[in-house]
Amino acid sequence: MYEFDFKNTIKRLLHPFYRSKKNIAWLMVLLSYLRGLKQDFVDFKNRTQYNISFNSQKLSMEARLNQEYNLVMGTIYIETVSTNDDSVYLFWLSENQRPTYTYWISETNVQPIYTRWISEPSPTGTNIEFIVYIPNNLIVDLNRLKAIINLYKLAGKRYAIQTY
Numbered sequence: 001m002y003e004f005d006f007k008n009t010i011k012r013l014l015h016p017f018y019r020s021k022k023n024i025a026w027l028m029v030l031l032s033y034l035r036g037l038k039q040d041f042v043d044f045k046n047r048t049q050y051n052i053s054f055n056s057q058k059l060s061m062e063a064r065l066n067q068e069y070n071l072v073m074g075t076i077y078i079e080t081v082s083t084n085d086d087s088v089y090l091f092w093l094s095e096n097q098r099p100t101y102t103y104w105i106s107e108t109n110v111q112p113i114y115t116r117w118i119s120e121p122s123p124t125g126t127n128i129e130f131i132v133y134i135p136n137n138l139i140v141d142l143n144r145l146k147a148i149i150n151l152y153k154l155a156g157k158r159y160a161i162q163t164y
Helices: 006-013 021-030 032-051 058-068 142-152
Strands: 077-080 130-134 159-163
Touching: 006 021, 021 032, 058 077, 058 142, 130 142, 142 159
Parallel strands: 130 159
Antiparallel strands: 077 130
16 A cells, blocks of 8 residues: 555556656656655654554563664663552452551551552652663763653653663
8 A cells, every 4th residue: 555656656547648758747746745745654654663563561661772772682771669568558348358447646556657649759769660771871862762761651650760
């Protein structure tokens, strides 16, 4: 479908009386914008197919970043930040999980656990899920690098970029 050739189509569809080189050239000039539009579409299709061949998994994102800067696999790498999950989860009774009780501070002597929204930074200060390590001798456009990472990372995941 994308291998459409304008010149052969013009020759095939024109009446034999009008198939002179002058008329074909004139029609090619008229269709030059359409040929450029077709080429832009093919380029966009190829770029989109390349972009969707990667995903948010760690190895896939590393491969995409290394290919962007023509580096050997492993030059740019991603490290997951281990977090101490002291979260308290609430369940329905039908899920048969350990019950969670809430008290006023004056009612108990247990160390309180404070709740927060997911969008709030954690009190421990580690409010990132992964770190992207790039070599310090590599010259990168930081905005371009962030755009690639944001294209593939999951929503709500936070990250940092560090050099090594």
